[in-house]
Amino acid sequence: MxxxxxxxxxxxxxxxxxxxxxxxxxxxxxxxxxxxxxxxxxxxxxxxxxxxxxxxxxxxxxxxxxxxxxxxxxxxxxxxxxxxxxxxxxxxxxxxxxxxxxxxxxxxxxxxxxxxxxxxxxxxxxxxxxxxxxxxxxMAGRTAVRLPFPELSDREREVLDLLARGYDNATIARRMVLSPKTVRNHVSNVLTKLAVPDRATAMIRARDEGLGA
CATH class of the missing domain: 3.40.50.2300 (Response regulator)
Incomplete structure (x- = not known):
């Protein structure tokens, strides 16, 4: 060039x-x-x-x-x-x-x-x-042996993991370097795909599957 x-x-x-x-x-x-x-x-x-x-x-x-x-x-x-x-x-x-x-x-x-x-x-x-x-x-991501919530995209699963840690949307946006609007959309998609009514229920399900540790 x-x-x-x-x-x-x-x-x-x-x-x-x-x-x-x-x-x-x-x-x-x-x-x-x-x-x-x-x-x-x-x-x-x-x-x-x-x-x-x-x-x-x-x-x-x-x-x-x-x-x-x-x-x-x-x-x-x-x-x-x-x-x-x-x-x-x-x-x-x-x-x-x-x-x-x-x-x-x-x-x-x-x-x-x-x-x-x-x-x-x-x-x-x-x-x-x-x-x-x-x-x-x-490398740590590649060695995971079990993928929870396969219906979610990788990005949605990352959002759910941070949600399970108790983070609000602003903190999730900052940690993932995303806009707050994008995070809100991802959270909404997660709730829909998991068929849960609210963030608290999603958090419980996520922790049951080992996320948010």
Missing amino acids: SEIRVAVVDDHPVFRLGMAGLLDSLPGITVVAHAASAAEARERVDDGVDVVLMDLHLGDDSGIETTRDLVRRLPDLAVLVVTMDEDDESVVAAIRAGARGYLLKSSSPEQVERGIRAVADGEAILGPQVAARAMASM
Whole structure:
């Protein structure tokens, strides 16, 4: 690839413009789009973009959902998450959504450049601070021998697990890096699929099946 065309998606203008300035100074990398929200990202990121630098928090929007939407529409697009979040849930959620890389905002300019070139070349890359923890979390998920509530999607099961721990929608949204509206929709779907009247009943059923531990 002779030139890597990059879009920077971040709701903080100082970081977004600073990152764009850094990238434009690098040989073979050109910033072709900026976005401060999920709506702007969906509007401005097209097949003229090779790599998206994606923050996970876009105001009231979720970078996870935005990543999933962009990758679904543009399968060849490489998304490199650059965020403050280093918890296991965020890393795994980003990779499941289709991100090819995950860096922290504390990464050096050299690490960011290396990450962009890697994902543009089809590689996957994780920052050194998160790689070991992310792999451990993903392997733990793969070794589960029994899947409770098979009628639920993976995302709905994650929501139910957090609900079973007693978390409210706002906390679930924060931990899963989703918008509150999306969490409300998932909770409603869970109640419908489990044929239970309320959250309390769903919590009891979930705990009976080992969730929420």
